[in-house]
Amino acid sequence: MSLKGKRILIAKPGLDGHDVGAKIIALALRDAGADVIYTGLRKSPDYIARVAVDEDVDAVGLSMLSGSHKEIVADTVQCLEALDAADIKIFVGGTIPTDDHAGLIAAGVCGIYTAEMTIDDVLAAIDKELAA
Amino acid sequence: MSKGSRNPRREMSRALSRVANATVAETLETQAELPEQVLYRIGVTGAPGAGKSTLISRLAARRVERGAKVAVVAIDPTSPVSQGSILGDRIRMDAVSDDPNIFIRSIPSRRAHDGLADNTADLLWAMEGHGFDEVIVETVGVGQAEYSVRAIVDTVVLVLLPESGDAVQAMKAGLLEMADIYVVNKADLPGAELMAGDIAATAARQAAPEINGGDGWVPPVLQTSSRDAASFAALDAAIEAHRAWRQNRIDHDAVRRARSRYQVQGLIGRRAEELLETMPDADLDRSPKEIYEALLQQLATAPGEGET
Numbered sequence A: 001m002s003l004k005g006k007r008i009l010i011a012k013p014g015l016d017g018h019d020v021g022a023k024i025i026a027l028a029l030r031d032a033g034a035d036v037i038y039t040g041l042r043k044s045p046d047y048i049a050r051v052a053v054d055e056d057v058d059a060v061g062l063s064m065l066s067g068s069h070k071e072i073v074a075d076t077v078q079c080l081e082a083l084d085a086a087d088i089k090i091f092v093g094g095t096i097p098t099d100d101h102a103g104l105i106a107a108g109v110c111g112i113y114t115a116e117m118t119i120d121d122v123l124a125a126i127d128k129e130l131a132a
Numbered sequence B: 001m002s003k004g005s006r007n008p009r010r011e012m013s014r015a016l017s018r019v020a021n022a023t024v025a026e027t028l029e030t031q032a033e034l035p036e037q038v039l040y041r042i043g044v045t046g047a048p049g050a051g052k053s054t055l056i057s058r059l060a061a062r063r064v065e066r067g068a069k070v071a072v073v074a075i076d077p078t079s080p081v082s083q084g085s086i087l088g089d090r091i092r093m094d095a096v097s098d099d100p101n102i103f104i105r106s107i108p109s110r111r112a113h114d115g116l117a118d119n120t121a122d123l124l125w126a127m128e129g130h131g132f133d134e135v136i137v138e139t140v141g142v143g144q145a146e147y148s149v150r151a152i153v154d155t156v157v158l159v160l161l162p163e164s165g166d167a168v169q170a171m172k173a174g175l176l177e178m179a180d181i182y183v184v185n186k187a188d189l190p191g192a193e194l195m196a197g198d199i200a201a202t203a204a205r206q207a208a209p210e211i212n213g214g215d216g217w218v219p220p221v222l223q224t225s226s227r228d229a230a231s232f233a234a235l236d237a238a239i240e241a242h243r244a245w246r247q248n249r250i251d252h253d254a255v256r257r258a259r260s261r262y263q264v265q266g267l268i269g270r271r272a273e274e275l276l277e278t279m280p281d282a283d284l285d286r287s288p289k290e291i292y293e294a295l296l297q298q299l300a301t302a303p304g305e306g307e308t
Ligand SMILES: Nc1nc2c(ncn2[C@@H]2O[C@H](COP(=O)(O)OP(=O)(O)O)[C@@H](O)[C@H]2O)c(=O)[nH]1
Pocket: B046, B047, B048, B049, B050, B051, B052, B053, B054, B055, B089, B092, B141, B185, B186, B187, B188, B189, B224, B225, B226, B227
């Protein structure tokens, strides 16, 4: 598996201040060959979408623990669309209750990676998604 | 995909990706004729941690205030092991990250070891014609970044830290003959004053005709601190002064030739890498001289011809 040449934005929306998970996934993606851009904490969907466009990433990973993931995903999808960048993929990670998964997929998320998954499984899933 | 995006910003962004991902053959297609250089190019170089990214965000904000549209190319190192990278400069540019008049693109250094990415020159050309007025390039700050950035930008800013070691290192490496503007950054820390004095004494020599064919520009030595907004106004003014001086005083033909030299060298280097990467083991088992000669023959064929 190689993510060589892929550009991925790891973004941290929402109000929580824990970005250990985001940093771990960023490093793992780097080690898998990707070019990773990290936004830092507490970014709005609008900010994230703008950065995704300027950096021309293949995917945006939203790292979320705060519980407002539904709104954040919906807003990010909308902001990307408004910037003519609906083709940029979105995946989410963090604590996402299973009940919410179907709704997020319907909203346009391409993958949901929870803390129960191993890093290798996450990387393999992202690789598959970006190869498609 | 979205070649003709209805979002002009996205269009420029995609154009940069196409250049970044291009093979040498594809790159050459775009370079039979270069666009006119409209973007003023400012290079910011200095060791990792010197505060380049922070300084660029302050500087860019200042220049936007005066009505400029500013693009930033920030280069971060590629891991030689995984070939991946963490592009972290942007975090320090947070304050200006969503300013509509500032465009920031993070790029990996890839194979290059000179503090730039091997396609930086191509990217700078690809930024022409998208409505921006200037571009600020942040180097990785290692190796011979100062020399390379000198070749492709108009004004070079060298960022140093107020630690005596930094000045001595810079002097030894000959860096104090390379920049147009010297900045002792983090001037809120002790030692900045002293260090600025040391550098000014050295930098004054740069203007003397017997050094480097000295050309009359006396590089200013400034002190900046992220805690002192006015210090960036002084840097902004120094860049404008250099720009004005440069307009009338430098040999523009010589600059153009130096740029072409650097760019062609980069293209040949990349092309050689492309060929060496696909060279069969059996061929690589020969002597360096034989490999070199085989490579030369392959280089003589235009890239793209007779390839699969
Ligand atoms: N004390 C102080 N710290 C600064 C200043 N400018 C930047 N820094 C800090 O220096 C570190 C490196 O800054 P950064 O801009 O990333 O440096 P770069 O690696 O050269 O791009 C960060 O922790 C900054 O917060 C300054 O003027 N004063």
